[in-house]
Amino acid sequence: MEKKISSAVIHRMPRYFRHLCDLQDAGITRISSGTLAERMGLTASQVRQDFNCFGGFGQQGYGYNVAELRAAIAGIMGIDRERTAIIMGAGNLGKALMTNFNFTKYGVRLVAAFDSNPLLIGTEIAGVPIYSCRELDRVMEELQPEIAILTLPKIHARAAAQRLVSAGIKGIWNFTSIDLHLDMPQVPVENVHFSESLMVLSYKIQ
């Protein structure tokens, strides 16, 4: 009987993952719920409850093995198996992602980018070939990507999302400021809305 994992827990997992990576880089091999909690600004109870949603990764009297726990979280989040992705829009933001973001660390392999700028089409950015948007269906058919990254102008976002879903995309990483999840409840969407974050900062400053 699978118990449903709450959204709050899922959203904490990436932070655990990051801290465990840092600990591992620092050569630390074991950690207790209390120490990890303190480091992250949580309670020890919460840390143990969170991990126990997925099973017992710790050992009484010892704590958690950093490498094992890190690997377990990678497995839970599904970043330990490779997924292919395409990027819609090779403007500044798309280029920034292609150039700087460590996709490999999260199990993602960028296989194509799409743009409408004729100067870009046929070139490569960080090893990723850039196609015309007209070639979308053909290239998708060929490469069967699972994830689409939306870094195109807001006005084109909804139509692009619909096309991608029709062509069988499995998930959308949305950098445009529109809400997509309501149109297409069948396909997971994760939003990176810069403005929401900036507004919260603005509130906190007051």
Next chain:
Amino acid sequence: MEKKISSAVIHRMPRYFRHLCDLQDAGITRISSGTLAERMGLTASQVRQDFNCFGGFGQQGYGYNVAELRAAIAGIMGIDRERTAIIMGAGNLGKALMTNFNFTKYGVRLVAAFDSNPLLIGTEIAGVPIYSCRELDRVMEELQPEIAILTLPKIHARAAAQRLVSAGIKGIWNFTSIDLHLDMPQVPVENVHFSESLMVLSYKIQ
């Protein structure tokens, strides 16, 4: 007696704001909690509770005036008054923000960027002058910016944040993957951690 506004409410405000902007652009002048809730995938109760944290913006039998409510939220979040900001790191991501992001809409005016690349220093991107990192203290003294945007390499982020705080920065918009808020609890930090969002998407796809 000011009642504390919960973090959950604050984090919903930007979404309300965005939807109200869209409604206003569509020429819609009034909306009920029920209609807004449906549009956003919330409950009418929650919408009314959220707004009532800040006072009564609605009218019985009528609903909410879109323009008024939008302006009220802008005031609550503090984006109706101008704040100056500097951007640390004029690489792809910094450039993407300077070029594409509508800072003005959120009350932010970019006054300077800092980078270590000699080819960029002395130039401008989207009207924002680029200075050497060595000039940080002098320029900060002169311009007194309130917000710093961190779009520089992870390894330099912590040191930069400490320098900025010493120089009197009021808030940090952090695009690097490190956690800063623990070092400096006195200065608000908002994080845009791309990887957390991608990991959640990866989980949802499974």
Next chain:
DNA sequence: TAGATTGTTAATCGATTAACAATC
């Protein structure tokens, strides 16, 4: 063994939802 720390149950706290009187 004794000490430490987990896994897990119970208690508390807070957030969401429901209900409805107030009122435009």
Next chain:
DNA sequence: TAGATTGTTAATCGATTAACAATC
């Protein structure tokens, strides 16, 4: 006025925290 919809209180639900027996 009658209908609609808010503001607000009460009920429910879920998430966090505390406590402690189990056990390494």
